[in-house]
Amino acid sequence: MNVSQFLQLLREHPEHTLTFVLSDGSTIPPHYHITEVGHASKTFLDCGGKGHRTESCILQVWIADDTDHRLHAKKLVTIFDRATELISDHELPIEIEHEAPVLTQLTISRHEVAADSLVFHLSHKHTDCLAKELCTPNFNIPAIPGTCSPASGCC
Structure with missing residues (x-):
């Protein structure tokens, strides 16, 4: 899912909370915070000597002690609006950075719109x-x- 698709869902459902489902079926605790919206760029050589560049929009998820906290879509749109200079390319893929239990970057494999929540199913990235x-x-x-x-x- 890219930034444009993600923001469209948020704007269509401003009062919905966001639920992130991990690949094992568990969910990130609902009181998480999005502590960073970032533009990550990686430039590298593969083992054959060919150069590559990848870019993504990273949303860092942090779990705090304030268990009553809930993030609504409208609030995340506001956060994205502040990051316009960093995330000018809305075709960038969204990745979720989560410490579970080690820092992991996950991709959004699919989503659902539930009664009061946008549900994002996450998948692990793989090497090749x-x-x-x-x-x-x-x-x-x-x-x-x-x-x-x-x-x-x-x-």
Whole structure:
């Protein structure tokens, strides 16, 4: 889900709370706070030497002791409005940063509109080799399956 889609849902349902469902079916406690709206950029080389750049909008979730706190869609739109200079590209994917129990970045895999809540189902991000054409044909080290050949130029 990108920023534009996310904000459209928030604006269509301003009085709804937001519920975040983790991949194991549990939910982030409803008294969470959104402590950061950020624009994250990552520039890197894959193991084959090719350059890449990824960008996303990160919403940092923090659990406080004020168990009566609830975030409504209208309030999160206000927070986004303050971050306009940082989040000018509304096509950026939304990621949720949550400490559960270690700091994890999650993507929104799907959403539902319930009677009084916007329910966002979260998925874990996964790693992958971005230079498979260089690496995967070189599984020639039998003692360590899946290891790249030292002569292949990757790994």
